[in-house]
Amino acid sequence: MREELNVEELFASKVFTLGKMKERLPKSTYKEVKKIMDQGGELSPATADVVATAMKDWAIENGATHYTHWFQPLTGITAEKHDAFVTHPDEDGRMIMEFSGKELIKGEPDASSFPSGGLRATFEARGYTTWDITSPAFIKETATGPTLCIPTAFCSYKGEALDKKTPLLRSMEALSKQAIRIVRLFGNTEATKVLPSVGAEQEYFLVDSAKALQREDIIFAGRTLFGAPAPKGQEMDDHYFGVIRERIGGFMHDVNIELWKLGVTSKTQHNEAAPAQHEVAPIYESANVAVDHNQLVMETLKRVAGKHGLRCMLHEKPFAGVNGSGKHNNWSITTDNGVNLLEPGQTPNENIQFLLVLACIMKAVDVHADLLRQSASNVGNDHRLGGYEAPPAIISIFLGEQLEDVVAQLVETGKADNLKEGGVLRTGVSTLPDFVKDATDRNRTSPFAFTGNKFEFRMVGSEDSIGSPNTTLNAIVAEAFCEAADRLEGAEDFDMAVHDLIKEYMTEHQRIIFNGNGYAKEWEEEAARRGLPNIPSMVAAVDTLTTPKAIHLFEKFGIFTEAELRSRAEVLYETYAKTINIEALTMVDMANKQIIPAVMKYSKSLADAVIAITEAGGDTYVPVRMLQQITQKLTEMEKASEALLNVEKKASAMERGKEQAFCYHDEVMVAMTALRKPADELEKLVDKKYWPFPTYADLLFEV
Template sequence: MERPTSYFGRHVFNEKAMRERLPKDVFEQLTSAINGGQQKLDSRIADVVAAAMKEWAISLGATHYAHWFHPRTELTAEKHMAFLSVDERGTPLEAFTGGELIQSEPDASSLPSGGTRSTFEARGYTAWDPTSPAFIIPTENGGTLCIPSVFLSWDGTPLDMKTPLLKAITAIEERAMRMLRLFGNRGIRWVKVTVGAEQEFFLIDEELARRRPDLVLCGRTVIGCLPPKGQQLEDHYFGAIHPRVLAYMEEAEQELHKLGIAIKTRHDEVAPCQFEFAPQFTEANLATDQNQITMSTMKRIARCHGLRLLLHEKPFAVINGSGKHTNFSLMDSDGHNLLEPSTSQRRNVQFLAFLGGLLLGVSKYSSLLRASVASPGNMYRLGGNEAPPAIMSVYLGNALTDVLNRLEEGFPDEIPTKGLMDLGLNKLPSIKKENSDRNRTAPLAFTGNKFEFRATGASQSIAGPLTMLLTIWAWGIEEVTNRIESRLGNTDIADATLDVLRDVAKESMAIRFEGNCYDPEWHEEARRRGLPIANATPEALAYYLIPENRDLLSGLNVMTDREITAYYETRLEQYVKTVDIEMAVMDDMIRHGILPSISRQITQEGSALEKAASLLDDGLETWKGHMKTLCGIKEALLQKLEELKNFRKKIKMEELEDSASLITGDGLKLMNEIRSLSDAAESWIADDLQPFPPYRDLLVIH
């Protein structure tokens, strides 16, 4: 077998491939542009790069190319163009020019714009993003060269997730450099955001999934009663991986390795049939692209193994949902992690300044974080076991909390990093321990040398949450830097920073919480602290429209005020349409599946009851009561389905925000009532009359 090192990055036009195929001067200009150089790529350079990229792609079997971009659907989009063309003499040629590399023009009329364009305004542009390398998705008959790109309207208005992210990355990296120079780091050439996104997912049998319209069309079950055994025993977590799943994971990893994605962790998650992949950290923009590639690759490979990949945040009721824990930090050109505590006092002062910037930003703009994870699916997950609540708070751990609490006494000589934990067993070595335990309930937690944002939904692009996180942190770093500079006249950098951090510690007290975020008492405490609380998606999305949030995004040039409104409306429309589809699927499954099954059950039971009555003189009251219950459930379902039909008509006549409000206030309640009736009926229906595979079968891999 080939070792991963022998094929890692084989399908990526990475630095190694560019160095081998590009002239030295072109390679240097391209890498300079990628690393933030001021010189822009001219058409001559683009032509040379395009020719080399085409030859490389063709050598690996590619027949087409596509500008690969992130529209605001949370998915990716691509329009395949053939390398093959025919000249006037009928001679076949394979060509790819610099102009085709730099720009393409897909139809933009049907992709979300949030009202910034009319349907008849179809023109849109994709533009090459050289900071993320091109890659090949192979097929049985060739493959496609995918060129990571941004997506813009004809007037330059961003229509994608990547453009705001790139602007947020620029904002924080520029401000981080300013802070580093303030602390005397003159030799630092650049700062980069590093990200690692842990991807949780479910795998179920494909044949069973196809027989469930809700899983096919919604990615989650809208009906279905609980199985006798769910996750009560918590025996799935970190268990031995099922051979069928392991075979899938191994093939998925191999394909991801070829695409330059290093998967560091794979394991069983808490819920039955739930698993996780975790990649190695990389630069934020690349990490975002790689996570999208990971999701699409996982789906493709799952089909090859007769499995269905579910990325919905809550595909099954009651048992755990899936998130995407987004870990992030900052790294400088000398290889220092700027969130790594040190035994050096000077470096610890700097560390605390960066930490203080994030605390200050979150304390002021936590509502923007909540908005960034407001999606149709995440609404069902946030607040459940193994998921953070809908209240944004920060967990720092005992050591850092103690440092902040004691700042009035003066700066500590050192911050404990890691000690030794003596296990007291001669046969086992001592192990290193972090300076604090982990809090799995906190939405934003410091985990030793990085922060983990646990509220991102499993199906989400990390671009949205990252954009808001980095924007908030950029503001906080700038604010802390300004405050330090204003105090430098009569004191040194350490004392000035200490003075600023005293204020930061006080100002961030409300969002710092070390306890159990699942505890209902925390909700009451959060209200007393004045923290924003939004349990429903529309309520959370409305935070985008708060004037101070709009001012932040526009002031740091991440989004214009018009773009913010469009982004909000796109998200809200997605919510309304998603729930409406779920309502339609629920109606269809019950009308054509559950109701006929109830009738067949009643018919069979009625015949049996009639036969039994002819053999007995009296009794059978319990049996008769059961029959009445089934008849009552069917009648109640029919009534509720009529209510649902009328409700769907009503919301289609309302304006977008009114529709969202009605869905949240009345629609979800009605769906829950219908589901309760349906699930009660399902629990009485015989196995041979079940219209859809039940949870009992879905949550087992054979």
């Protein structure tokens, strides 16, 4: 039996919450902190000192000896550099643990090795971390002990953003400012800000770590680069929502405890579609906190897995032939007086504010479909979006039958008098209650689906930070709100003006609505007819960041400068090139040092068998044929390995940038596929005893 848990007590026990501040800070200090959290501004040095001391005392009580400014550089993961609370000893050799307000608010990690895309050269390497006061500090278990983590934004000496957090915070402010203008138009004078809320559903795979460690591809690339499909995949749907096995259940239990301690509201857990695939989802919260918490979720999954002899694979496509992993980013916008702007109410057709917001979002997504697609791209996600086994990477909006009908009426006549009702669901069993259906069914193939009172952006990759997708979403919607408000604020007849604007936006942007099967080939053709962008890869999406349209958007709302955008584009190309380079070298290594030698050993055993059988006067048909087949594939493989190495040499010698990234995509990736094919065929022919590492069957079905 597990011990009984007091979840209420456990929850946020490792977080320096508002409640703890209230308890530990003088009233006036607490008030100042709270005011800055709500309204922005800077802590005075004196207040910062008081907060820092209280935070340090609390951290030390919880066993911490170190603190770190915790930040999110462009690597997509988090970074930390620990400092102890120690100070100079006094004359008597005594040391008093200290932590100043200055240390709390500002840090200067050297950190010059992080990607900056040319924003910092190593000789002008100053980078600063500054406390994001709206995301609470927490104590994380690290290998070196409990450590106080202060969530920070990371900027260069000149104030340019070097991380995922700064632009996100900027985009939240922009969205708030513009959304307030919209709610004011409808008479909401109480609201002072509007915050995006985000709930990220996180998918992941769990495999046995002892087996995973026998595979270089899992170690270096986080995914399998070789591997024939197991006889069974996910076709029986017997894993999806299935009973959670003992070992996995123990893991999930511990993950929940760790997350609850960190104030992450881990709520839903289940088995996913692919064998060995699972999901965890917390309850939604303010976007910046959700971004931080999603990082903690990913980190915790990995850390706890290790303790259970498991390895958590967050890669978007760890195994070919079965589902990959994503992160559904649920997004809504709510005023600080509690109005969710995406709440349609019972009669959305009469809810003018909702219809205006919807029209603006349709416009935003249509005008900036390219940027939204880019925001969800990373190297791993190329396997899920637009290539290989994946559905096309076309952005469209799913509204559901009811809202789609409302939009159609508005476009047609300018009015939406009718509302399709959900109706009653009859179960046909007398002991089961009939109930009122939702007016809208789900559509699992839509990349951007309206789900009741939120949009669910489903393209995001499982391993990626959700910083970029939310920054982009906030930015594009801020722009649409701004343009609408510009027109409506001065309108003589508001009712008429808003009516016209809704009709105009919906008419102009209705092409972005698609309620059909987004995975079908026909949709690709239909989308092309509609003129919707279909950007096939991460590298092909990079240019969307530096179009005049994108620069205008991001500069206007103070989210990115042109220089910052260009630097991000460079970082993306570089990241792509480096990642594929590692994958290519890993493949060559595994091919030449493991697979080819193993197959040769097996060939030798076949050849020995041929000789022995011949001597014994038996029929050598089978071993001879097998030997021929294997020899042929082995030759193919050896050539493919050499070819891959050659093109890798060519690509890695190129100057960094777009051309190089495309060379990795167009040539190196192709050579990798060519090498994988004969290797996977060989795996199916070679005696399992000889195969040099665990197979898909071993990894996916024996956890």
